[in-house]
Protein backbone atom coordinates (compact mmCIF):
# COMPACT_ATOMS: atom_id res chain seq x y z
CA UNK A 1 0.00 0.00 0.00
CA UNK A 2 1.32 3.47 -0.84
CA UNK A 3 1.12 6.28 1.69
CA UNK A 4 -1.85 8.07 0.02
CA UNK A 5 -3.70 4.74 -0.12
CA UNK A 6 -3.01 4.15 3.55
CA UNK A 7 -4.31 7.59 4.43
CA UNK A 8 -7.66 6.76 2.84
CA UNK A 9 -8.13 3.86 5.20
CA UNK A 10 -8.30 4.25 8.96
CA UNK A 11 -4.99 3.74 10.79
CA UNK A 12 -4.69 0.39 12.52
CA UNK A 13 -5.25 0.64 16.26
CA UNK A 14 -2.08 -0.06 18.24
CA UNK A 15 -2.63 -2.14 21.38
CA UNK A 16 1.09 -2.04 22.10
CA UNK A 17 3.48 -0.43 24.60
CA UNK A 18 4.50 2.17 22.02
CA UNK A 19 4.68 3.62 19.48
CA UNK A 20 1.01 4.15 20.21
CA UNK A 21 -2.15 5.29 18.51
CA UNK A 22 -1.95 9.09 18.69
CA UNK A 23 -4.43 11.93 18.25
CA UNK A 24 -4.79 13.47 14.78
CA UNK A 25 -3.82 16.86 16.28
CA UNK A 26 -0.55 15.34 17.53
CA UNK A 27 0.27 13.95 14.09
CA UNK A 28 -0.71 17.22 12.39
CA UNK A 29 1.56 19.21 14.71
CA UNK A 30 4.51 17.38 13.16
CA UNK A 31 3.75 18.61 9.62
CA UNK A 32 5.95 21.71 9.86
CA UNK A 33 9.48 22.48 8.73
CA UNK A 34 11.16 24.40 11.50
CA UNK A 35 14.82 25.22 12.00
CA UNK A 36 16.42 23.99 15.19
CA UNK A 37 17.62 27.53 15.99
CA UNK A 38 14.25 29.12 15.40
CA UNK A 39 13.15 31.11 18.44
CA UNK A 40 9.67 29.51 18.27
CA UNK A 41 11.27 26.10 18.53
CA UNK A 42 13.61 27.09 21.35
CA UNK A 43 10.75 28.46 23.42
CA UNK A 44 8.67 25.35 22.70
CA UNK A 45 11.50 23.13 24.00
CA UNK A 46 11.69 25.27 27.12
CA UNK A 47 7.93 24.90 27.66
CA UNK A 48 8.18 21.13 27.26
CA UNK A 49 10.99 20.87 29.83
CA UNK A 50 9.03 22.98 32.31
CA UNK A 51 5.83 20.99 31.75
CA UNK A 52 7.61 17.66 32.32
CA UNK A 53 8.85 18.92 35.69
CA UNK A 54 5.33 20.12 36.54
CA UNK A 55 4.02 16.63 35.84
CA UNK A 56 6.61 15.18 38.25
CA UNK A 57 5.59 17.79 40.88
CA UNK A 58 9.06 19.36 40.99
CA UNK A 59 10.58 22.69 40.00
CA UNK A 60 13.82 24.10 38.72
CA UNK A 61 16.45 24.81 39.93
CA UNK A 62 16.06 21.90 42.37
CA UNK A 63 15.15 19.56 39.51
CA UNK A 64 15.94 19.75 35.81
CA UNK A 65 14.56 18.17 32.63
CA UNK A 66 17.00 17.00 29.97
CA UNK A 67 15.80 15.82 26.57
CA UNK A 68 17.85 13.17 24.80
CA UNK A 69 17.48 12.35 21.08
CA UNK A 70 16.58 8.72 20.36
CA UNK A 71 14.25 6.14 21.86
CA UNK A 72 13.69 5.44 25.55
CA UNK A 73 16.75 3.24 25.88
CA UNK A 74 18.96 6.19 24.84
CA UNK A 75 17.71 8.14 27.87
CA UNK A 76 18.39 5.23 30.20
CA UNK A 77 21.84 4.71 28.74
CA UNK A 78 22.51 8.44 29.06
CA UNK A 79 21.55 8.42 32.75
CA UNK A 80 23.42 5.22 33.66
CA UNK A 81 26.58 6.05 31.69
CA UNK A 82 26.70 9.61 33.06
CA UNK A 83 25.55 9.19 36.67
CA UNK A 84 27.80 6.39 37.87
CA UNK A 85 31.17 7.81 38.97
CA UNK A 86 34.47 6.02 38.60
CA UNK A 87 34.47 3.54 41.48
CA UNK A 88 30.68 3.65 41.83
CA UNK A 89 28.49 0.55 41.78
CA UNK A 90 24.94 0.09 40.58
CA UNK A 91 22.44 -2.06 42.45
CA UNK A 92 20.04 -3.25 39.78
CA UNK A 93 16.71 -4.77 40.78
CA UNK A 94 15.47 -7.06 38.04
CA UNK A 95 12.15 -8.77 37.40
CA UNK A 96 11.90 -8.55 33.64
CA UNK A 97 13.61 -7.82 30.33
CA UNK A 98 13.87 -4.06 30.87
CA UNK A 99 15.65 -4.62 34.18
CA UNK A 100 18.06 -6.95 32.39
CA UNK A 101 18.63 -4.24 29.77
CA UNK A 102 19.90 -1.86 32.47
CA UNK A 103 22.57 -4.40 33.47
CA UNK A 104 23.50 -4.76 29.81
CA UNK A 105 24.02 -1.00 29.58
CA UNK A 106 26.17 -1.01 32.73
CA UNK A 107 28.26 -3.93 31.42
CA UNK A 108 28.95 -2.21 28.10
CA UNK A 109 30.27 0.84 29.95
CA UNK A 110 32.25 -1.33 32.40
CA UNK A 111 30.17 -0.09 35.33
CA UNK A 112 30.13 -2.56 38.23
CA UNK A 113 26.65 -3.96 38.89
CA UNK A 114 25.19 -5.94 41.75
CA UNK A 115 22.00 -7.66 40.62
CA UNK A 116 19.00 -8.76 42.63
CA UNK A 117 17.04 -10.99 40.28
CA UNK A 118 13.41 -12.04 40.80
CA UNK A 119 10.91 -14.06 38.83
CA UNK A 120 8.98 -12.13 36.20
CA UNK A 121 5.76 -12.51 38.21
CA UNK A 122 7.35 -11.62 41.53
CA UNK A 123 7.89 -8.34 43.37
CA UNK A 124 11.40 -7.61 44.65
CA UNK A 125 12.17 -8.60 48.24
CA UNK A 126 12.57 -5.36 50.17
CA UNK A 127 14.45 -7.03 53.01
CA UNK A 128 16.99 -8.39 50.54
CA UNK A 129 17.44 -4.96 48.95
CA UNK A 130 18.05 -3.42 52.35
CA UNK A 131 20.60 -6.11 53.20
CA UNK A 132 22.38 -5.54 49.88
CA UNK A 133 22.64 -1.82 50.65
CA UNK A 134 23.92 -2.52 54.15
CA UNK A 135 26.53 -5.06 53.10
CA UNK A 136 27.82 -3.40 49.91
CA UNK A 137 28.95 0.09 50.83
CA UNK A 138 30.37 0.57 47.31
CA UNK A 139 26.83 0.92 45.94
CA UNK A 140 26.20 4.51 44.86
CA UNK A 141 23.05 4.12 42.72
CA UNK A 142 19.98 1.88 42.67
CA UNK A 143 17.98 1.18 39.50
CA UNK A 144 14.43 -0.12 39.21
CA UNK A 145 11.78 -0.32 36.49
CA UNK A 146 8.43 1.17 37.55
CA UNK A 147 6.15 -0.56 35.05
CA UNK A 148 7.89 -3.73 33.80
CA UNK A 149 6.52 -3.80 30.27
CA UNK A 150 7.73 -7.40 29.93
CA UNK A 151 4.69 -8.51 31.90
CA UNK A 152 2.79 -5.38 32.94
CA UNK A 153 4.03 -5.70 36.52
CA UNK A 154 4.14 -2.58 38.71
CA UNK A 155 7.13 -2.30 41.03
CA UNK A 156 6.80 -0.56 44.43
CA UNK A 157 8.93 2.54 43.80
CA UNK A 158 7.71 4.36 46.91
CA UNK A 159 9.25 1.70 49.17
CA UNK A 160 12.47 1.89 47.13
CA UNK A 161 12.50 5.65 47.61
CA UNK A 162 12.30 5.23 51.38
CA UNK A 163 15.14 2.71 51.53
CA UNK A 164 17.47 4.59 49.19
CA UNK A 165 16.85 7.78 51.20
CA UNK A 166 17.72 5.90 54.38
CA UNK A 167 20.99 4.63 52.93
CA UNK A 168 21.72 7.82 51.00
CA UNK A 169 21.84 6.24 47.51
CA UNK A 170 20.69 7.85 44.27
CA UNK A 171 17.55 6.19 42.89
CA UNK A 172 17.20 5.78 39.11
CA UNK A 173 13.67 4.93 37.97
CA UNK A 174 12.76 3.73 34.49
CA UNK A 175 9.23 5.15 34.38
CA UNK A 176 9.08 4.76 30.63
CA UNK A 177 5.71 3.05 30.46
CA UNK A 178 4.08 4.77 33.45
CA UNK A 179 4.95 8.49 33.41
CA UNK A 180 1.78 10.35 32.39
CA UNK A 181 -0.45 7.46 33.49
CA UNK A 182 0.56 7.11 37.13
CA UNK A 183 1.00 10.19 39.28
CA UNK A 184 4.68 10.32 40.27
CA UNK A 185 5.95 12.88 42.76
CA UNK A 186 9.72 12.74 42.26
CA UNK A 187 10.64 14.60 45.40
CA UNK A 188 8.29 12.72 47.69
CA UNK A 189 9.51 9.43 46.26
CA UNK A 190 13.15 10.48 46.57
CA UNK A 191 13.84 9.79 42.89
CA UNK A 192 17.15 11.22 41.64
CA UNK A 193 16.66 10.27 37.99
CA UNK A 194 13.38 9.49 36.25
CA UNK A 195 13.39 8.46 32.61
CA UNK A 196 10.56 8.25 30.08
CA UNK A 197 10.05 8.85 26.37
CA UNK A 198 7.93 10.73 23.86
CA UNK A 199 5.89 7.79 22.59
CA UNK A 200 4.45 6.29 25.77
CA UNK A 201 1.76 7.66 28.09
CA UNK A 202 2.15 11.32 27.10
CA UNK A 203 0.97 10.00 23.72
CA UNK A 204 3.46 11.70 21.42
CA UNK A 205 5.28 10.26 18.43
CA UNK A 206 8.67 8.52 18.76
CA UNK A 207 11.91 10.49 18.61
CA UNK A 208 13.29 11.30 22.04
CA UNK A 209 13.47 10.40 25.70
CA UNK A 210 13.78 12.64 28.72
CA UNK A 211 15.65 12.41 31.97
CA UNK A 212 14.21 14.34 34.91
CA UNK A 213 16.94 14.75 37.48
CA UNK A 214 17.74 16.24 40.83
CA UNK A 215 20.07 19.12 40.05
CA UNK A 216 22.53 18.23 42.81
CA UNK A 217 22.92 14.76 41.23
CA UNK A 218 23.10 16.13 37.70
CA UNK A 219 25.95 18.41 38.71
CA UNK A 220 27.97 15.39 39.82
CA UNK A 221 27.76 13.99 36.26
CA UNK A 222 30.22 16.56 34.90
CA UNK A 223 32.98 14.82 32.97
CA UNK A 224 31.72 11.37 33.95
CA UNK A 225 29.95 10.30 30.76
CA UNK A 226 31.34 7.33 28.86
CA UNK A 227 29.68 8.67 25.69
CA UNK A 228 29.74 11.88 23.68
CA UNK A 229 26.19 11.94 22.32
CA UNK A 230 24.65 10.57 25.52
CA UNK A 231 26.51 12.90 27.91
CA UNK A 232 23.69 13.92 30.24
CA UNK A 233 25.61 16.79 31.83
CA UNK A 234 26.70 18.34 28.54
CA UNK A 235 23.22 17.90 27.07
CA UNK A 236 21.76 19.67 30.09
CA UNK A 237 24.24 22.57 30.15
CA UNK A 238 23.83 22.92 26.38
CA UNK A 239 20.05 23.21 26.69
CA UNK A 240 20.37 25.63 29.59
CA UNK A 241 22.94 27.91 27.99
CA UNK A 242 21.27 28.77 24.67
CA UNK A 243 18.18 26.57 24.63
CA UNK A 244 19.64 24.52 21.80
CA UNK A 245 20.50 20.87 21.41
CA UNK A 246 24.13 19.97 20.84
CA UNK A 247 23.18 17.83 17.84
CA UNK A 248 20.17 17.78 15.48
CA UNK A 249 16.98 17.63 17.55
CA UNK A 250 13.89 15.64 16.49
CA UNK A 251 12.03 18.87 15.73
CA UNK A 252 8.81 17.27 14.50
CA UNK A 253 8.61 14.83 17.43
CA UNK A 254 9.01 17.78 19.81
CA UNK A 255 6.31 19.77 18.01
CA UNK A 256 3.99 16.77 18.29
CA UNK A 257 4.90 16.26 21.96
CA UNK A 258 4.09 19.88 22.79
CA UNK A 259 0.60 19.33 21.39
CA UNK A 260 0.34 15.97 23.20
CA UNK A 261 1.08 17.73 26.50
CA UNK A 262 -1.68 20.26 25.79
CA UNK A 263 -4.08 17.41 25.04
CA UNK A 264 -3.11 15.73 28.32
CA UNK A 265 -4.08 18.95 30.13
CA UNK A 266 -7.33 19.12 28.19
CA UNK A 267 -8.17 15.56 29.16
CA UNK A 268 -7.83 16.59 32.81
CA UNK A 269 -4.20 15.71 33.47
CA UNK A 270 -2.64 12.50 34.72
CA UNK A 271 -5.60 11.67 37.00
CA UNK A 272 -8.11 11.75 34.16
CA UNK A 273 -5.80 9.78 31.88
CA UNK A 274 -5.32 7.19 34.63
CA UNK A 275 -9.09 6.79 34.89
CA UNK A 276 -9.41 6.21 31.12
CA UNK A 277 -6.54 3.71 31.02
CA UNK A 278 -7.93 1.92 34.07
CA UNK A 279 -11.36 1.66 32.43
CA UNK A 280 -9.76 0.37 29.23
CA UNK A 281 -7.80 -2.21 31.18
CA UNK A 282 -10.73 -3.37 33.30
CA UNK A 283 -12.91 -3.89 30.23
CA UNK A 284 -10.11 -5.71 28.40
CA UNK A 285 -9.32 -8.05 31.28
CA UNK A 286 -12.97 -8.82 32.05
CA UNK A 287 -13.84 -9.56 28.43
CA UNK A 288 -10.72 -11.65 27.85
CA UNK A 289 -11.43 -13.67 31.00
CA UNK A 290 -14.99 -14.21 29.78
CA UNK A 291 -13.61 -15.47 26.47
CA UNK A 292 -11.54 -18.01 28.41
CA UNK A 293 -8.08 -16.40 28.38
CA UNK A 294 -5.84 -16.61 31.43
CA UNK A 295 -3.96 -13.59 32.81
CA UNK A 296 -0.28 -14.15 33.65
CA UNK A 297 0.04 -11.82 36.65
CA UNK A 298 -2.05 -11.72 39.83
CA UNK A 299 -4.20 -8.56 40.02
CA UNK A 300 -2.32 -7.10 43.03
CA UNK A 301 0.91 -6.55 41.08
CA UNK A 302 -0.60 -5.75 37.67
CA UNK A 303 -0.47 -2.25 36.15
CA UNK A 304 -3.27 -0.80 34.01
CA UNK A 305 -0.85 -0.19 31.11
CA UNK A 306 -0.30 -3.54 29.42
CA UNK A 307 -1.51 -7.08 30.18
CA UNK A 308 0.10 -10.47 29.51
CA UNK A 309 -2.19 -13.33 28.47
CA UNK A 310 -1.00 -16.92 28.61
CA UNK A 311 -1.15 -18.77 25.27
CA UNK A 312 -4.23 -21.01 25.26
CA UNK A 313 -3.36 -24.71 25.10
CA UNK A 314 -6.04 -25.33 22.42
CA UNK A 315 -4.54 -27.31 19.49
CA UNK A 316 -5.83 -24.77 16.94
CA UNK A 317 -4.11 -21.81 18.62
CA UNK A 318 -1.00 -20.38 17.04
CA UNK A 319 0.06 -16.88 18.02
CA UNK A 320 1.25 -16.05 14.50
CA UNK A 321 -2.17 -16.89 13.05
CA UNK A 322 -4.01 -15.11 15.86
CA UNK A 323 -1.81 -12.03 15.44
CA UNK A 324 -2.05 -11.82 11.67
CA UNK A 325 -5.82 -12.32 11.59
CA UNK A 326 -6.25 -9.49 14.12
CA UNK A 327 -3.79 -7.38 12.18
CA UNK A 328 -5.83 -7.85 8.99
CA UNK A 329 -8.86 -6.57 10.86
CA UNK A 330 -6.90 -3.46 11.91
CA UNK A 331 -5.89 -4.39 15.45
CA UNK A 332 -2.21 -4.64 16.35
CA UNK A 333 -1.38 -6.60 19.50
CA UNK A 334 2.06 -7.41 20.87
CA UNK A 335 4.05 -10.62 21.20
CA UNK A 336 5.36 -11.78 24.57
CA UNK A 337 8.84 -11.23 25.94
CA UNK A 338 8.82 -13.59 28.92
CA UNK A 339 11.66 -16.00 29.41
CA UNK A 340 9.65 -18.93 30.81
CA UNK A 341 5.97 -18.71 29.86
CA UNK A 342 4.45 -18.23 26.40
CA UNK A 343 2.36 -15.09 26.54
CA UNK A 344 1.09 -12.35 24.26
CA UNK A 345 0.51 -8.82 25.40
CA UNK A 346 -2.23 -6.25 24.89
CA UNK A 347 -1.59 -2.62 25.73
CA UNK A 348 -4.41 -0.19 26.45
CA UNK A 349 -2.55 3.14 26.42
CA UNK A 350 -2.50 5.82 23.71
CA UNK A 351 -5.60 7.31 22.10
CA UNK A 352 -7.70 4.27 22.90
CA UNK A 353 -11.09 4.39 24.57
CA UNK A 354 -13.44 1.74 25.95
CA UNK A 355 -15.20 1.60 22.55
CA UNK A 356 -11.89 0.66 20.92
CA UNK A 357 -11.31 -2.04 23.53
CA UNK A 358 -14.80 -3.39 22.82
CA UNK A 359 -14.02 -3.47 19.10
CA UNK A 360 -10.81 -5.37 19.82
CA UNK A 361 -12.46 -8.01 22.00
CA UNK A 362 -15.21 -8.42 19.40
CA UNK A 363 -12.54 -8.93 16.74
CA UNK A 364 -10.80 -11.45 19.01
CA UNK A 365 -14.10 -13.36 19.33
CA UNK A 366 -14.41 -13.38 15.53
CA UNK A 367 -10.85 -14.66 15.10
CA UNK A 368 -11.40 -17.42 17.66
CA UNK A 369 -14.54 -18.49 15.76
CA UNK A 370 -12.61 -18.49 12.46
CA UNK A 371 -9.93 -20.67 14.07
CA UNK A 372 -12.61 -22.92 15.57
CA UNK A 373 -11.37 -22.28 19.08
CA UNK A 374 -13.72 -22.11 22.04
CA UNK A 375 -11.81 -21.51 25.26
CA UNK A 376 -14.92 -21.44 27.43
CA UNK A 377 -15.39 -25.19 27.19
CA UNK A 378 -12.67 -26.78 29.27
Ligand SMILES: *Cc1c(COP(=O)(O)O)cnc(C)c1O
Pocket residue numbers: 017018071072073074098145147148149174176177197
Ligand atom coordinates in the same frame (compact mmCIF):
# COMPACT_ATOMS: atom_id res chain seq x y z
C1 LIG B 1 9.42 1.18 26.09
C2 LIG B 1 10.26 0.93 27.26
C3 LIG B 1 11.64 1.25 27.25
C4 LIG B 1 12.37 1.87 26.08
O1 LIG B 1 12.28 1.18 24.92
P1 LIG B 1 12.71 1.85 23.55
O2 LIG B 1 12.39 0.79 22.56
O3 LIG B 1 14.13 2.19 23.62
O4 LIG B 1 11.87 3.09 23.39
C5 LIG B 1 12.35 1.06 28.42
N1 LIG B 1 11.78 0.57 29.53
C6 LIG B 1 10.47 0.25 29.57
C7 LIG B 1 9.90 -0.26 30.85
C8 LIG B 1 9.68 0.43 28.45
O5 LIG B 1 8.37 0.11 28.50
